[in-house]
Amino acid sequence: MTPKPLSFTILGTGALGGFYGSRLLMGGSVVRFVAHSDLELIREQGLRIESPLGNQHHLAVEVYSSADPIPASDVVCIALKTTQNHRLPELLKPLVREGTLILNLQNGLTLEEELAETFPQTRILAGLCFLCSNKVGPGHIRHLDYGRISFAALDERAGAWIPLLMETFGAGGIEVESLPSLRLARWQKLAWNIPFNGLSVLLGAETDALVTDPDARRLAKQLMDEVAAGAAACGVPFDAGFTGKLIEATERMTTYAPSMRLDYLAKRELEIEYLYLRPLREAAKRGVQLPAIEAIARQLSFVDRRNRADQGHG
Amino acid sequence: MTPKPLSFTILGTGALGGFYGSRLLMGGSVVRFVAHSDLELIREQGLRIESPLGNQHHLAVEVYSSADPIPASDVVCIALKTTQNHRLPELLKPLVREGTLILNLQNGLTLEEELAETFPQTRILAGLCFLCSNKVGPGHIRHLDYGRISFAALDERAGAWIPLLMETFGAGGIEVESLPSLRLARWQKLAWNIPFNGLSVLLGAETDALVTDPDARRLAKQLMDEVAAGAAACGVPFDAGFTGKLIEATERMTTYAPSMRLDYLAKRELEIEYLYLRPLREAAKRGVQLPAIEAIARQLSFVDRRNRADQGHG
Numbered sequence: 367m368t369p370k371p372l373s374f375t376i377l378g379t380g381a382l383g384g385f386y387g388s389r390l391l392m393g394g395s396v397v398r399f400v401a402h403s404d405l406e407l408i409r410e411q412g413l414r415i416e417s418p419l420g421n422q423h424h425l426a427v428e429v430y431s432s433a434d435p436i437p438a439s440d441v442v443c444i445a446l447k448t449t450q451n452h453r454l455p456e457l458l459k460p461l462v463r464e465g466t467l468i469l470n471l472q473n474g475l476t477l478e479e480e481l482a483e484t485f486p487q488t489r490i491l492a493g494l495c496f497l498c499s500n501k502v503g504p505g506h507i508r509h510l511d512y513g514r515i516s517f518a519a520l521d522e523r524a525g526a527w528i529p530l531l532m533e534t535f536g537a538g539g540i541e542v543e544s545l546p547s548l549r550l551a552r553w554q555k556l557a558w559n560i561p562f563n564g565l566s567v568l569l570g571a572e573t574d575a576l577v578t579d580p581d582a583r584r585l586a587k588q589l590m591d592e593v594a595a596g597a598a599a600c601g602v603p604f605d606a607g608f609t610g611k612l613i614e615a616t617e618r619m620t621t622y623a624p625s626m627r628l629d630y631l632a633k634r635e636l637e638i639e640y641l642y643l644r645p646l647r648e649a650a651k652r653g654v655q656l657p658a659i660e661a662i663a664r665q666l667s668f669v670d671r672r673n674r675a676d677q678g679h680g
Numbered sequence: 681m682t683p684k685p686l687s688f689t690i691l692g693t694g695a696l697g698g699f700y701g702s703r704l705l706m707g708g709s710v711v712r713f714v715a716h717s718d719l720e721l722i723r724e725q726g727l728r729i730e731s732p733l734g735n736q737h738h739l740a741v742e743v744y745s746s747a748d749p750i751p752a753s754d755v756v757c758i759a760l761k762t763t764q765n766h767r768l769p770e771l772l773k774p775l776v777r778e779g780t781l782i783l784n785l786q787n788g789l790t791l792e793e794e795l796a797e798t799f800p801q802t803r804i805l806a807g808l809c810f811l812c813s814n815k816v817g818p819g820h821i822r823h824l825d826y827g828r829i830s831f832a833a834l835d836e837r838a839g840a841w842i843p844l845l846m847e848t849f850g851a852g853g854i855e856v857e858s859l860p861s862l863r864l865a866r867w868q869k870l871a872w873n874i875p876f877n878g879l880s881v882l883l884g885a886e887t888d889a890l891v892t893d894p895d896a897r898r899l900a901k902q903l904m905d906e907v908a909a910g911a912a913a914c915g916v917p918f919d920a921g922f923t924g925k926l927i928e929a930t931e932r933m934t935t936y937a938p939s940m941r942l943d944y945l946a947k948r949e950l951e952i953e954y955l956y957l958r959p960l961r962e963a964a965k966r967g968v969q970l971p972a973i974e975a976i977a978r979q980l981s982f983v984d985r986r987n988r989a990d991q992g993h994g
Contacts, residue, residue, distance in 0.1 A: 568882065569982055580715035588975060661902060661972040667895035668883055 371395050372534050375439040375461050379429070381499040382471050383445025383623070384507040386515075386540070388415045388425055393538030398436055399429045400457070403503035415484075417499075417509035419539050437464050441531070443493075444470045447629070448477070448640040455484045467527050469493050471515075473559055473625075474640025475552050475648060478520045489524035491531065492548055493517055494555050496623050510618050514541040518548035537539055555606065557612055559641055560593050561586035563626035564662045567636065567669065574621035577613065587613055592656040596649035622648060635672040638663060644654035685709050686848050687753040689775050693722060693743070695811050695813040695939070697759025698821040700829075700854070702729045702739055707852030712750055713743045714771070718818035731823035733853050752777050755845070757807075758784045761943070762791070762954040769798045776802055781841050784805050785829075787939075788954025789962060791865050792834045803838035805845065806862055807831055808869050812936050825934050828855040832862035867911035868918065871926055873955055874907050875900035875941035878976045881950065881983065888935035891927065899972075901927055906970040910963035920928055940980075949982040952977060 373396035376387040383399065391397045401408050412424040430436045442461045444454070451472075458481075462468065468490045470477050478490045494516040499509040515535055519525035532542040545551040565576050565586065576582040590609035597604055629636055642663035649656050687710035688703040697713065705711045715722050728988050744750045757777045758768070765786075774780065776799055784791050785807045785873040792804045808830040813823040829849055833839035846856040859865040878891050879900065890896040904923035911918055943950055956977035 504876045565979075569979060570894070571982075571986075579982050579985065581978040581985070585975055585978035585982075588971065588978070593972070657902065657906070657971040658975040661899055664895040664899035664902070665879075665883060667898075668885075668893050671893065672885075 372439075372441060372530065373442055374398065374434055374441045376443045377457060377461075378445035379404060379413070379505065380445065380447070381501045381507055381509075382495060382497065383443065384413055384501065384505075385415065385417070385497065385499045385509050385513070386443070386445065386471065386495075386535075387427070388413055388422060389419065389506075389513075389538035389540050390534065391425070391427065391538075393534065393536075394542075395534055395538070396439070397427065399427055400432050400436065400438055401429050402432070402598060405429060405431050408505045411505060414506040415509065416507070418511070419509070419513075432457055436461060439466070441467045441469050444468065444472055446472070447634070448472050448474050448637045449635040451477075451480075451640070454481070458485065461515055463513070467491060467524065467528035469531065471495050473555060474637065475556060476642040477552075477640060478548060485637040489527060490520040491517055491524050491527060492520070492549055492552070493531075494545070498567055498620070500628055510556060510651075511623065514543065516543050516545050516551060518545040518551045520548055532550075532596070547602060549600060550602040550604075552596070553600065553602055553645075554608070556641065556645055557590045557593040557597075557604070557609060558616070559624070560645070560659060560662070561589040562616065563624045563637075563641060564589075564666055566624045567630045568662065568665050570619045572623050572627070573616055573619060577616045583613065585663060586616075588658050589662065592659050593645070595654060596645050596656055596659075599649050599652040599654040630669070630673060633673055633676070635674060638666050638670060642666065686710065686755060686844065687751075687752060687956040688755045688757055689714060689753040690757045690759055691771060691775075692759035692761075692763070693718060693727070693943065694759065695815045695821055695823075696809060696811065697757065698727055698811075698815065698819075698886060699729065699731070699811065699813045699823050699827070700757070700759065700785065700823075700849070700852075701741070702727055702736060703733065703827075703852035703854050704848065705849065705852075707850075707854075707877070708802055709848055709852070710753070711741065712753060713741050714746050714750065715743050716746070719743060719745050722819045725819060728817075729819040729823065730821070732825070733823070733827075738958065746771055750775060753780070755781045755783050756926050758782065758786055760786070761948070762786050762788050763949040764824070765791075765794075765954070766844045768795070770800065780939065781838065782806060783845070784953070785809050787869060788951065791866075791954060791960040792862060796834060803841060805831055805838050805841060806834070806866065807845075808859070808865055809974075812934070814942055824936065826855065830857050830859050830865060832859040832865045834862055863914060863916075864911070864916040867907060867914065867916055868922070869961075871904045871907040871911075871918070871923060872930070872960055874959070874973060874976070875903040876930070877938045877951075877955060878903075878980055880938045880941035881944045882976065882979050886935045886937050886941070887930055887933060891930045897927065898902065900930075902972050903976065906973050907959070909968060910973075913963050913966040913968040944983070944987060947987055947990070949988060950980055952980050952984060956980065 375398045376383045379401045412426045415422045496514045498511040689712045690697045693715045726740045729736045810828040812825040
């Protein structure tokens with residue numbers, strides 16, 4: 367489509383942004399990172415990426431502070447924790463110009479709708495990431511497994527960008543696919559995230575312990591079925607058997623600690639708002655209660671508050 | 681009614697049986713304890729009771745093993761953990777004769793109905809204990825606060841015994857009351873036990889932390905309201921405002937660790953069956969699901985299994 371390589375500005379140099387940004391760079395794109403706490407370190411030493419796709423010890427990257435003037439990019443990627451989303455309008459405003467595409471790599475519900483309220487003229491895509499990657503230190507990313515991105519558009523206008531993005535990420539060695547319904551894709555992702563993120567924190571267990579214990583597995587299925595009820599209430603019902611297959615797929619997965627568990631262990635704020643409270647709210651607007659998800663969300667809010675209050679003693 | 685003092689055989693010398701048995705003894709009743717692990721110690725050194733009602737360092741008591749021939753008593757008190765209830769028919773058979781009353785001091789649902797299946801001719805009372813007492817060592821009970829027993833009968837035949845029992849426990853310094861409906865009383869007790877026992881284990885918190893945190897409090901209320909729905913399904917609806925008042929009453933209580941939390945910390949089996957699974961089953965029989973309680977019960981089953989599997993590692 368365009369002979370020039372695509373340019374990306376990536377908000378966040380964590381497990382998600384650091385990894386995908388480095389893959390885009392490998393694939394020949396222009397990549398500009400916006401970093402916060404590890405800005406100086408990345409500027410001096412570059413990014414350190416460990417990955418089955420190849421290790422980089424000092425990957426030199428273009429890196430900016432959010433206060434810097436940043437050159438205009440074709441695509442602005444959101445790779446921050448959703449706990450930072452109150453800062454998004456301020457962070458995005460200088461980056462979003464006429465023709466800029468916003469690609470949101472976060473997890474949760476109503477993220478793109480909320481962006482569209484602030485940037486009604488802007489094309490917005492979601493990239494749902496099936497990725498197991500951790501930030502293990504400043505500027506240091508450990509990609510363990512997977513990496514697929516499923517693209518879905520808020521509207522047709524943005525959808526026209528999907529083929530080019532698939533090609534561009536594909537050139538960086540990333541598996542890609544395109545999904546027809548953003549809302550269905552978001553709810554289907556929640557069907558995994560709601561049980562396994564929350565229970566990994568509340569029960570202090572990784573995915574294999576949860577999926578092999580009969581009670582934790584039944585509870586995961588109960589939560590998934592409530593997600594399915596929420597999706598149906600919002601007009602995007604799952605196929606029959608979807609949640610059952612998702613449990614079975616989790617059984618075949620390499621065991622790992624979901625990101626919420628890593629956040630909890632690092633005493634970072636948990637992503638409760640977009641992963642739990644928004645789905646509850648969207649279902650409730652349509653008159654549907656999801657009581658087990660509500661119970662889990664309240665437990666998470668309790669442990670999150672205590673966990674961060676304990677920070678000093680950690 | 682009878683000039684002779686009443687005689688009691690008390691199954692269990694824990695926080696409940698040890699405390700109430702000692703109070704009955706103080707009040708002039710004949711008391712026979714059936715002990716298991718601390719039989720020899722109690723036989724040699726007596727019971728040690730610490731209580732605002734008075735301390736006893738070496739309270740000499742009649743104590744038996746369940747294999748001993750035990751003299752017939754007027755009342756057999758069940759003060760074992762419900763995790764032992766599979767042993768009840770065998771333990772009770774030699775103790776229950778014509779005219780014996782069974783007084784069940786345990787927490788949970790369908791306890792008396794189950795006893796009535798094994799002992800259809802026997803009069804059965806429930807004594808719902810509002811007690812804060814811990815077993816802190818072999819033969820060593822620490823009573824912290826409260827102690828009221830609310831008596832309720834399975835049928836009118838057993839109900840005729842209530843005044844005499846009230847008088848007898850009252851003579852031992854125990855506050856007593858009589859409740860008209862056993863099933864309503866059991867469900868109302870669950871309205872406190874289901875949230876506060878389970879959450880104290882899952883959230884690792886005592887009652888004050890739970891009731892003052894906005895999310896834990898909302899969750900406790902959500903669970904209580906599901907208990908109310910279960911009670912209504914079983915034909916014993918709560919008064920409007922009951923659960924709200926119960927939350928407020930908990931706020932005014934001395935903070936403490938509910939018994940399930942103590943069991944968890946001591947790596948003892950948790951009383952999930954009669955406190956959670958039976959209420960879920962009774963409601964489900966009437967077509968009512970209690971999804972938040974179900975979620976909590978499944979989490980408890982998971983942590984209980986892991987907790988006891990870890991026993992070897994301390």
